[in-house]
Amino acid sequence: MFRWKIVFWTLSATLITSVVTAALFHWQGLAEGNGARATQEVLVHQDDLQLTQHNLVDLLAAIPLHNRLSRVNLEQGVLDIDLKISDASVGAAVIYEDIAELGLFAMERTTNLKQLRIRIIAEDRWLGTSPLLLAADLRRGEFSVSTAERLMSAGNKGLEENLKQEIRLMETGLYRRNFTTPKDPS
Structure with missing residues (x-):
């Protein structure tokens, strides 16, 4: 045993x-x-990363974004991207981070893009509408890593005017009412 x-x-x-x-x-x-x-x-x-119609989807899918890509178009060195926000709890910080990530990709990693145009669109499933919240127009030579860092550190407060001008940011009234914190009156 x-x-x-x-x-x-x-x-x-x-x-x-x-x-x-x-x-x-x-x-x-x-x-x-x-x-x-x-x-x-x-x-x-x-x-030297060349963005083309053939690798566009794979490369953009690899970017860590908070909001989902809704529309993408690449034509003659200009990349147009629509990001759709469907969650009402999204804050301005998340939007700025997505703009920074896309800007770093387009202006720092690729060599053939000269311009990146981003539109941030709200998705209202109840009404079936998609109003524009804001738009940014980033250009090679004007967008840098420091610009991206300033966007990422902005938080939920509004952006400085010189940063808005640098990325050609246009905000709608709907965006200002819902995403920027009011300035302290004191």
Whole structure:
């Protein structure tokens, strides 16, 4: 009886070791695959990235945005993007972050875009309307990493006038009423 217990425990230990080793090799393979993918993304950032009709969807889908892309058009170095906001709880900070992310992509990562036009549209499912909230017109040579940083750090307060001019931001009355905090009267 004692001999069978030793055999049982030896086989159990061998089986557990085999399963753990197989799992570790599997996870290591996944980690190496992710490492290769991360390396590939870094290389894409370093290369001269040409935005075309063929890679437009894949590249834009990889940008971390809070709001969803509604319409995209690429024509003669000008990229037009409509972002749709369907959640009423979205604040101005989220909108500014999306503009910054799209600006960094278009003006810093690509080499063939000279202009990025962004429209932010509200989606009112109850009324079936999509009113324009704001629009921005970013141009190569005028949009920079520091511009993006200023947009990302703006929070839910309104943007400074010089930043609005830099990105040619136009706000509708609907946007001002719903997304900017009122200035302190004191």
